[in-house]
Amino acid sequence: MSANEKTRTVIIGAGIGGLCCALRLAHAGHAVTILDRHAAPGGKMRTVPSPAGPVDAGPTVLTLRPVFETLFADVGARLDDHVTLIAQDTLARHFWPDGSSLTLTSDRAANAEAIDAFAGPRAADQFRRFCTDMQRLFTAFDAPMMRAPDPSLLALTARVMRDPGLIPIMAPLSTVARDLRRRFSDPRLAQLFARYATYVGGHPLQTPALLSLIWHAEEQGVWVVQGGMQALARAVADLAQAKGADLRLGAEVSRIETTQGRASGVTLLDGTRLPADVVVFNGDPRALATCALGTGTAHVAAQTLTTPRSLSARVWAFAGTPQTAPDGPDLAHHNIFFADDPDEEFTSIAAGDMPHDPSIYVCAQDRGQPTPPPYLERFEIILNAAPLTTAQRPEKEAQTCHQRTFPTLARFGLTFSPEPGRDALTTPSTFNRLFPASAGSLYGQSPHGMTASLKRPRARTAVQGLYLAGGGTHPGAGVPMAALSGQHAVAAILKDRTSI
Incomplete structure (x- = not known):
């Protein structure tokens, strides 16, 4: 040439x-x-x-x-x-089976106040410390890890040795779930921040505690793309x-x-x-x-x-009119409806099973926009799932997933009219067809270890x-x-x- x-x-x-x-x-x-x-x-x-x-x-x-x-x-x-990006003051709304809820915003001080009202002043102090620690970790590892083309253990070790105070924050022998339970006296807050492990396809019970720093990426701001x-x-x-x-x-x-x-x-x-x-x-x-x-x-x-594969998902994507009970959830763009027992949820997924009581993420795509949502709204609902390398694939997967999704949301006071049919569901096997040789995994290799x-x-x-x-x-x-x-x-x- x-x-x-x-x-x-x-x-x-x-x-x-x-x-x-x-x-x-x-x-x-x-x-x-x-x-x-x-x-x-x-x-x-x-x-x-x-x-x-x-x-x-x-x-x-x-x-x-x-x-x-x-x-x-x-x-x-x-x-x-x-491209038009719309900043979201509300990062996410979180709901629990006991009827409690917590809205987090892009303002750390406002979040601390909300957590104080939600779980008391001790929890608010724990949250402030958590945010400070995760910001410190994110700043420390952004350049030598995420932005480095070829990160090395030697370079990362050298970075930590320059600031040994990072070691207890990293909790190198702990997992996301275990470290958060140490940090937060309220189990709901530990469950909330543990979900960030799933952002990289990890089980909170097995993902290194270091990856809780993902929270700081979201705390820096969330934008909806018009x-x-x-x-x-x-x-x-x-x-x-x-x-x-x-x-x-x-x-x-x-x-x-x-x-x-x-x-x-x-x-x-x-x-x-x-x-x-x-x-x-x-x-x-x-x-x-x-x-x-x-x-x-x-x-x-x-x-x-x-190497093990990361998580997959079961995804509903559809249009419908949300119907909420009088004391039901006020939807934002991001909404999370938590399982009663997070350990059971992820233990089931690790075994390749569909949890009986899953945590459910609901994206109300037409919320968080400059204009009010239309009568017929667009929704994406995501449930964590095992990849095909471990997942059991029952013939009635769509029916079972429907039964685990919409009755659960109904108990929180949220229903849809009409409810989506099976053609609105993407499963791990579908993801494997869409993205060959992925084994249905959405994030490549597992982040465990x-x-x-x-x-x-x-x-x-x-x-x-x-x-x-x-x-x-x-x-x-x-x-x-x-x-x-x-x-x-x-x-x-x-x-x-x-x-x-």
């Missing part, structure tokens, strides 16, 4: 990690082609149709907004010119196309081609071959290790064949010219983390191309 020719780059998957990678590489002058088997960009930031319009069936809000502000600024654009989360993916895709990237939807890759140990192109399901100097895989890395895209990648991300985060696949692979991006790659799950994975892939690609 002559010095004047553009680097031919094929990106497999139009999830947010792949799109962010495509935007940066197109801006850097690469000839970028993005391929996705689905009909719309976004990957797990997907929607399903309803009588009220498209309903989010994946992530529901944006956190860590500066990650995307930086992305757009780095390519000479402004985030606010391409038009739904897929509008963010479309904005990144549109800007990448404006910079010359070629987005091809409905284009399924059957094989990654390798020549003498180097990625040399891809072959589509219809037999079309696209030569490439660089290939970026924005999918679950397990697909490469299982040879789902050919034998040339069998030695890539081999650890995904033996103190060094689990260091064992995720990185941007570079053992195959020259082949790189990884997405939630299954470092730094992990979540929309901002997937975006950072795309940034790490770009940094590795540009450095390697310069070396060549």
Whole structure:
């Protein structure tokens, strides 16, 4: 290839990690082609149709907004010119079977006051200490872990040694659930903050206590994307196309081609071959290790064949009119209805069973907007579930899930008219079909174990010219983390191309 020719780059998957990678590489002058088997960009930031319009069936809000502000600024654009983000004063409303409820906002002092009224002054003091500690942990590990392309145990140890006071806050021998029970005298608060382990696909009983720092990411702010989360993916895709990237939807890759140990192109399901100097895989890395895209990648991300998978979910996405009892819940955008026994819930999931008494997340997609919600609203309801590697799959899964979901919400005073049918439900097996070789897992490898985060696949692979991006790659799950994975892939690609 002559010095004047553009680097031919094929990106497999139009999830947010792949799109962010495509935007940066197109801006850097690469000839970028993005391929996705689905009909719309976004990957797990997907929607399903309803009588009220498209309903989010994946992530529901944006956190860590500066990650995307930086992305757009780095390519000479402004985030606010391409997408409308609506700040949420209410982070979430929480409800318990005993009739108690707690609303948390973006104001730490107001939250402490609310917790004082909810559980007393001791609980409010415990909350203030928790927030201070999680902010300290987040600040300490943001640069050497999340924003570092290749974090190492040595670098992380050095960071802790510079501030040994981090060690008791990290509680290295504890789990999220156990540490929170030590921190909070009120079990409801321990249950509330333990749910953040599920944000990265972990069981609170098994996830390292360190990951409670996820709370600080949400405390920094939550934004609703006008038009739904897929509008963010479309904005990144549109800007990448404006910079010359070629987005091809409905284009399924059957094989990654390798020549003498180097990625040399891809072959589509219809037999079309696209030569490439660089290939970026924005999918679950397990697909490469299982040879789902050919034998040339069998030695890539081999650890995904033996490490446990993260949680999956059962997701209802539908339109309906909410009907609440006189003393029923006043819905915000984020709403969590907690199980009576969190240990039973996650013990059941760990065994591959569907909990009898699940915690239920309800996203009222049309709440938290500048205008009042319409009569027919859009809802996404999420229940944690085991991945297919452990999940039992009864033939009547949809019926059972319906019985565990809507009667439970009715006991909280919330019903819907009409209730959704089975076609509105996405199950772990559906996720496995949508995202091949994922085993239904939504977050890649399990976060269980103190060094689990260091064992995720990185941007570079053992195959020259082949790189990884997405939630299954470092730094992990979540929309901002997937975006950072795309940034790490770009940094590795540009450095390697310069070396060549």
